[in-house]
Amino acid sequence: MQWDTEDSSFSSIQSAYFGNSPLAIFVTDGEGHGLDADWVVTKFSRSEPLEEALTVSVTCRPTLINRAPEWR
Numbered sequence: 518m519q520w521d522t523e524d525s526s527f528s529s530i531q532s533a534y535f536g537n538s539p540l541a542i543f544v545t546d547g548e549g550h551g552l553d554a555d556w557v558v559t560k561f562s563r564s565e566p567l568e569e570a571l572t573v574s575v576t577c578r579p580t581l582i583n584r585a586p587e588w589r
Contacts, residue, residue, distance in 0.1 A: 554586035
């Protein structure tokens with residue numbers, strides 16, 4: 518994902534990572550079906566290529582902290 522501090526999705530993921538808190542995400546197939554769960558951001562790694570935009574590599578894992586994952 519692009520490093521963009523003005524993007525609300527980026528800011529939410531960044532805050533969840535540094536705050537060590539779960540983030541509610543619905544991962545969909547584009548047709549309304551998918552996994553609805555609370556996720557923990559386990560990786561938030563910034564890449565700084567010389568001639569391209571700054572990016573961040575993000576890895577999230579479902580968690581049972583607040584609610585069980587549910588397939589919808």
